[in-house]
Amino acid sequence: MNNIWTIAKREYDNYFSSPLAYVIGFVILLILGVYFSAIMFFSSGQALYGGPAPTNEQITWWFSFLLTISIPILTMRLISDEARMGTLELMLTAPVRDIELVVGKWLGAFLYVLTLTAVTLVYPIIMDNFISPGLDWRVVLSSYLGLMLFASTLIALGVGISAIFTNQFAAFFITFGLFIFLTFFIGIPASLLQKGGEFFDYLSFSTHFFNSMNRGTINLGDIVYFLSLTALGLFTGSTAIEIRRWR
Amino acid sequence: MIKVSGLTKDYGARRAIHNLNFDAQQGEIVGFLGPNGAGKTTTMRILTGYMPPTDGEAIVAGYDVVEESLEVRKRVGYLPETVPLYTDMVVFDYLKFMGDLRRIPNVEDRVDEVLDRVGLSDRANGYIGNLSKGMRQRVGLAQALMHRPEVLILDEPTIGLDPGQVVEVRELIREIGKERTVLLSTHLLNEAQNICDRVLIINKGKIVAEDTTENLQARLIGAERVMLRVRGEADELAKTVKLVKGVQGVETKEDGSVEFEFASGKDVRPEVAKQVINSGYDLIELRPLGMSLEEIFLELTGSDSKKK
Incomplete structure (x- = not known):
C-alpha cells in the first residue's frame, strides 16, 4: 500500500507541475461553465411558462463526455513514457511489485480527476439555490458515484494500454478509440439482433452510466461492470509489464 | 554475496x-x-x-x-x-x-x-x-x-x-x-x-x-611494448635501438617512430634512452603502449593469430 501511495503522490504532483493538466482542467471547466450558464438562462426563461427545471445530470453527462476525451491524454504517458525514458528500469529494479506500480499510476490519475470533479460540485450547489423545490440530491449522488466509477474504469484501461506501448501517441489513439467504441459502437448489435442483443448492451458504457447511474438508478450490475473493467485495465497493465521483463 | x-x-x-x-x-x-x-x-x-x-x-x-x-x-x-x-x-x-x-x-x-x-x-x-x-x-x-x-x-x-x-x-x-x-x-x-x-x-x-x-x-604483460620518437629524420633509429640488449620486435612505423618490446620485469627503457641520445638523436617521446581490448582477448583466449 505504501508503495502505491508513494507512486500515486508523485504522479499527482507531476500533473500539477506540467502545463498539460492545467490546460485540460481549464478547458473542461470552461466548457462546463459555459454550458451551465446556458442551461440556467434558458431554463429560467422556460420556467415562466411552466417548463422543466435544469438538472445536474445534464452537467455530469457533459463532464463524462469530456472525460472520455481527456483521460486518454492524461493516461497515455503514464507507463509508456517511463519505458521510453528508461526510468521503467528503475521502477522494475526497486522493491515494488508490478501491480503496485500500475495501481499507483492509476491512483495518481484518479486523484487528479477527483480534484477536478470536486470543483464541478459548485454547479449543483448553485443550481439547488436557484430552482424550487431544489435538486434531488439522491440523483446528484448517484450521478457522481457513477461518474467516479466511469472515470476509474477509463483511467484503468488507459494505464493498461499505456503499459503496452512505448510510444505515448500510440497509447493515446488506442485508448481513445477503445473508449469511443465502448461508448457508441459496441451497443449497435443490440438493436440489430433478434436474440442475444442484451450481451452487447451490457458491454456498453452508455448502458451503465448515461442511461442508468446518471439518471439516479443505482444497481449492483452497473457497479460490478465498472469495477470489473477497472480490474481488467489494471491487470492488463501488470501483465504488459511482466511481458516486458521477459522480452 | x-x-x-x-x-x-x-x-x-x-x-x-x-x-x-x-x-x-x-x-x-x-x-x-x-x-x-x-x-x-x-x-x-x-x-x-x-x-x-x-x-x-x-x-x-x-x-x-x-x-x-x-x-x-x-x-x-x-x-x-x-x-x-x-x-x-x-x-x-x-x-x-x-x-x-x-x-x-x-x-x-x-x-x-x-x-x-x-x-x-x-x-x-x-x-x-x-x-x-x-x-x-x-x-x-x-x-x-x-x-x-x-x-x-x-x-x-x-x-x-x-x-x-x-x-x-x-x-x-x-x-x-x-x-x-x-x-x-x-x-x-x-x-x-x-x-x-x-x-x-x-x-x-x-x-x-x-x-x-x-x-x-x-x-597480460608478458611483454611490454614501447613507442619511441625522435626529432627529425631517423632512418637509422631502429638499428640503434636494436643494439640494446633485451630489446625485441623492433618495428619502424610510417610516421618515423619506432616500436619495440621487452620482456616483463626487464625494463630496458633507460638503456634504450641512453643509446638513442648517445647516438646523437633528440629523444622527444618514449611511452608504453596500452593493449586494446581486442588484443587482450586474443592474449587471454590463447589465440595465436596476431592481428595488427
Missing part, C-alpha cells in the same frame, strides 16, 4: 549470455570487463531482478533473483548504464521518492547525507533536466546508495564523466567497496585495474578469464 551458476539468457534466437559462473564476496569490488554487446548489461539486469534468466541461477545477498526478486531488489543498489532519471523532478524530490519506495526512515536526512557524499549538495534544489551528464551520473549513484545496499551494481559508472570526475567517482566506489560488494562493468582495462580486486573478462556472452587484478596484469 553474489553467486551465479549456469546463467544463460536468450533474446529470441540470439544468445546474449551463455552459461556464466562466478561469485563475489562481501567487501570485494569485482569488475566486469568486456566490449559493448558482450553481455555485461544483460547479466546486471538479471542480477538486479529486472529480467529473469532463460536458464541457470543467481543468488544475490542470499536470495534467488527469480523466486525472491523483491528481497533481492531491497538489498541491491543499481545504476543502469543509461542513467535513467525523471528529468522533470528536482534532485532532492527524486531521491526522496526513491527513498520512500525503499521505506528509508528519516529519508530527508538520508538524502542530504547521500548528496553530500556524491558532492551534489549545492544542486539539491535544481531540476535534474538542467544537470550536466557528470552530475546526472552522480544523482544516479546517489540513488543507488540511498538505502545502504549490501550489493551495489554499477553499469559503466564512469562513462561520460570528465577526467576529474572519473577520479572522484572511482575514489567513492573504492570506499564503498570496503564494506559492501560492488559489481561494476567497464570496457576500460585501466579502470578495471584501477578499482577492482578481481576482474571477470566477458566476450560474446562468455567469461573468457577470471582473475585477481595483479595476476591478470602479470598474464
